[in-house]
Amino acid sequence: MRYDESSPPPPESASSVSPDRPWYTRRSTLVVAVAALAPACLAGWVLTEVLGGGTTDDSRPPRIVMPLASTSPAAAAASASGSGSASASPGTASAAPSAATGPAAAKPLAGRTVVIDPGHNPGNFKHTTEIDRQVDIGTNRKECDTTGTTTNSGYMEAEFSMDVSQRLRAVLEAKGVKVVLTHDAAKERPFGPCIDERARIGNEATADAVVSVHADGVSAGNRGFHVILPARVRGGSADTAKIVEPSRRLGERIAGNFARTTGSAPANYLGSGTGLVVRDDLGGLNLSTRPKVFIECGNMRDAKDAAQLTSPEWRQKAAQGIADGIVGFLGG
Ligand code: ZN
Numbered sequence: 001m002r003y004d005e006s007s008p009p010p011p012e013s014a015s016s017v018s019p020d021r022p023w024y025t026r027r028s029t030l031v032v033a034v035a036a037l038a039p040a041c042l043a044g045w046v047l048t049e050v051l052g053g054g055t056t057d058d059s060r061p062p063r064i065v066m067p068l069a070s071t072s073p074a075a076a077a078a079s080a081s082g083s084g085s086a087s088a089s090p091g092t093a094s095a096a097p098s099a100a101t102g103p104a105a106a107k108p109l110a111g112r113t114v115v116i117d118p119g120h121n122p123g124n125f126k127h128t129t130e131i132d133r134q135v136d137i138g139t140n141r142k143e144c145d146t147t148g149t150t151t152n153s154g155y156m157e158a159e160f161s162m163d164v165s166q167r168l169r170a171v172l173e174a175k176g177v178k179v180v181l182t183h184d185a186a187k188e189r190p191f192g193p194c195i196d197e198r199a200r201i202g203n204e205a206t207a208d209a210v211v212s213v214h215a216d217g218v219s220a221g222n223r224g225f226h227v228i229l230p231a232r233v234r235g236g237s238a239d240t241a242k243i244v245e246p247s248r249r250l251g252e253r254i255a256g257n258f259a260r261t262t263g264s265a266p267a268n269y270l271g272s273g274t275g276l277v278v279r280d281d282l283g284g285l286n287l288s289t290r291p292k293v294f295i296e297c298g299n300m301r302d303a304k305d306a307a308q309l310t311s312p313e314w315r316q317k318a319a320q321g322i323a324d325g326i327v328g329f330l331g332g
Contacts, residue, residue: 107176109332115207117182117284118165119196119214119294120148120158127191135196137283138238144194149217151306160309161213164297168213168317175332180205181311199287209250209326210292212284215309222269222303225258227251228294231280238286246291246329251276254295254325261321262314264298291329295322 124147128170131145148157162185169179182198183189193201216222229251230240240247245278255275258264267274279285283306297318298305308314 013190023239050067056255078090084275105160107111107189109172109327109330110176111178112330112332113178113205114122114182114326114330115182115202115290116165116168116206117202117210117212118158119212120146120156121159121183121187121189121191121193122156122158122162123191124148124158130191131194133194135194135283136236137197137285137286138236139180139280140235140283142195143175144196145192147217149215149300151300151310152303153306153310154290155300155306155310157215157217157300158299160215160300160315163312164213164315164319167316168211170296171319172326175327177326177330180207186187190254195283196287199292200291203287203289205290208287208292208330210290211250211254211322211326212292212294213322214294214296215265215297216299217301218269218299220299221291222267222299223302223305224267224269224275225255225262225298226267226271226275226277226296227255227258228285229276229278230288231278232281233286235286240286240288243291245286247293248267250291250325250329251293254322256292257324257328258297258318258321261306261317261324263317265320267296267299269307281300287317 004162124145128147131143131147132140133144135144148161150156165181166185169181172179180201182201183193184241196211211277216226230244230247232244233240255266257266259275266273271277285294300306300309
């Protein structure tokens with residue numbers, strides 16, 4: 001049996017016009033019917049109110065079934081035919097604001113705080129003595145800060161991390177998040193901050209999430225991103241017991257969204273393809289009391305990764321992916 005999908009279905013709509021009965025004839029009939037019914041309905045409504053004692057029980061359904069004041073044929077026909085409703089009338093359309101346009105929807109994360117930690121500082125190269133000073137990270141002692149890496153053409157990791165951090169701040173602030181940077185190019189300090197101070201800034205801000213932005217510097221051919229999660233450590237002023245689990249959730253969100261927005265793959269040289277690595281040797285994680293991760297966005301020493309890291313468009317995608325991960329973690 002042949003079935004032609006291009007054939008239109010037979011007219012079944014109740015509103016379709018019958019060819020042997022013009023529309024004005026049908027409407028005239030309805031108007032007459034409504035005119036005849038209106039007094040009976042009005043009488044019934046009055047009777048119901050009287051017998052009901054005029055209570056104000058909100059649970060009762062509305063009783064008015066006929067537009068008493070309206071003599072419009074169109075309104076009467078719509079009501080009588082059941083094909084219309086009060087809300088379909090232009091004069092009674094709902095004016096209630098949509099939840100999507102309310103202030104709460106526009107700023108879903110108002111009141112939340114995120115600390116962004118741009119890795120390193122462009123001035124660190126000129127302050128090696130200062131940044132080599134040892135600081136206490138609870139479990140150990142470590143250099144105050146490091147210079148970070150560069151691409152083969154000299155683009156500094158510190159420049160990259162600051163640029164992505166500023167883009168990330170803009171995305172989050174647009175959602176109402178209060179954003180604190182551990183240091184800012186707008187009023188850059190000569191070097192640092194030290195890693196213990198970077199952690200302290202997140203702790204003192206009682207941040208809901210902290211992300212330290214970096215790029216890696218390993219041999220060419222090693223590609224992709226990875227997110228570093230805090231290991232469970234305890235020693236001195238370091239105790240990560242309470243942040244291990246939420247930090248993992250934060251890191252997983254960021255890794256998934258970063259892969260989606262940038263198209264980058266998880267690192268092919270560590271993390272077994274998960275894009276997640278746990279470390280116990282980073283002061284910035286060990287000293288944190290807030291959910292915190294590092295992200296190594298790519299390998300600056302690999303030409304293909306470097307081509308991405310030096311692209312402003314790619315860095316915007318990177319910031320968007322990190323932001324999406326944070327927003328997801330915060331439930332926004
Ligand atoms: Zn770094």
